[in-house]
Amino acid sequence: MKVYNTLTQKIEEFVPLNNNEVKMYVCGITPYDEVHLGHARCYVAFDVIRRYLKYKGYKIHYVQNFTDVDDKIITRAKELNIHPKELTQRYITSYFEIEKLLNIQPASYYPKVTEHIDDIITAIEKLLNLNIAYITKTGVYYDVSKFHDYGKLSKRNINELISGVRVEPDETKKSPLDFALWKFSTDDVCWFSPWGKGRPGWHIECSVMSQKYLGETLDIHGGGQDLIFPHHENEIAQSEMLTGKTFVRYWLHNGFVTVNKEKMSKSLKNFFVLKEIFNEYEPMVVRLFLISQHYRGPIDFSLDKIKQFVAVYKKFVNTKEDIEYRICFAKDSVEPEQNVISEVEVILKEFESTMEEDFNTSKALSVIHKLINFVNTVRTNNKQTLMFFYEKYLLLMDILGIKLPEKIVIPQEILLLLNERETARKNKDFVTSDKLRKEIFDKGYIVEDTPFGPRIKKRI
16 A cells, blocks of 8 residues: 655655554644634544554554644634633534534544643653753753754745744744743633743643654554644654654545635635535535545635535435335345456446545546446346446445435335326326326425336435
């Protein structure tokens, strides 16, 4: 299996540290507002990666944090005149609702910064004792000059990083690149430390929590490309000085969601809240849109582009229902048809090959369409063959996290209308038949006439 490692900027063979176990950490949300499409791109991408690794037989230890201490949280809570904890809990709850709707598998752990303050203080004390951190009147800072590999992830030298640094100047720091491990503060959100009251800096939390739950060396660390610098660069600096070991073996970063080729962001006021999108589109349609491009590349958003995937999702749902329907009328046989099974297995191997090219979901979706077209052209009546189709089709849907509806139960009211229509058809009363068909359609169902008789399907 090949993955693109941001650290080496190369496609590499994926070999986890411990044989069949994968330790995976993905930076979570800062819960001060509703989850938007940019968040979904990240968490859907890493959900697919996790699902495929699990399919390949790995045991996955997956951790995703909540940054529930942050200046943005405090500012927003003041605007709403509520306590920051109430604010963060509101949006953490909202995140879990969105996660479920998008069929994202829950993480093994969701650590919060507020629950790991003592661990963070211990780590900062160690960095101070190692003379890698220093104290000023504004806080405790990491001395970047002490880590000679600083910049190895973002591939920029120190001078370039200094010129591009995105933090407010602080004359108490030795260098503009030095970053806060602990910020002194006396407001409502602060904790006691050996250096004074305050709260953790942004970067130290992920180093501490990832290593607490996954150990000193992670197999995969993921997040959006905007986190490469400074967040992930700083995580490396802290973690590797704390342990003397490689922090992460494979750094994976997903591309941005863009709107008219510009990065989607709150500052540009061009971001889309998922709850609003779900008012118009089925969550699985949104998920299909998000995996329609390779996870590392940008994906340009518009409502028209998402609309295209309504038809794709309908096709996937219809395929499931078609196979179920064919199975009902198929004949039992001792064995499936081996020539057909062999053709399907070739397509399944092609699916695996695309996913092992750095999880290329765009190509994987094309392979699924290929499987559907093949199934539709094979007019078999062998139940075992159709069951094999069905099992493999649902397996591929599950790997990509595309949740299809359960087998529908048709309401009695609709069945009665269907029987009336069948009577009208037998009596060649086509005016009444068409009228009843439209009435069934208006109630949310579609009638299809097949060689086996009429078939009812729920409108999507």
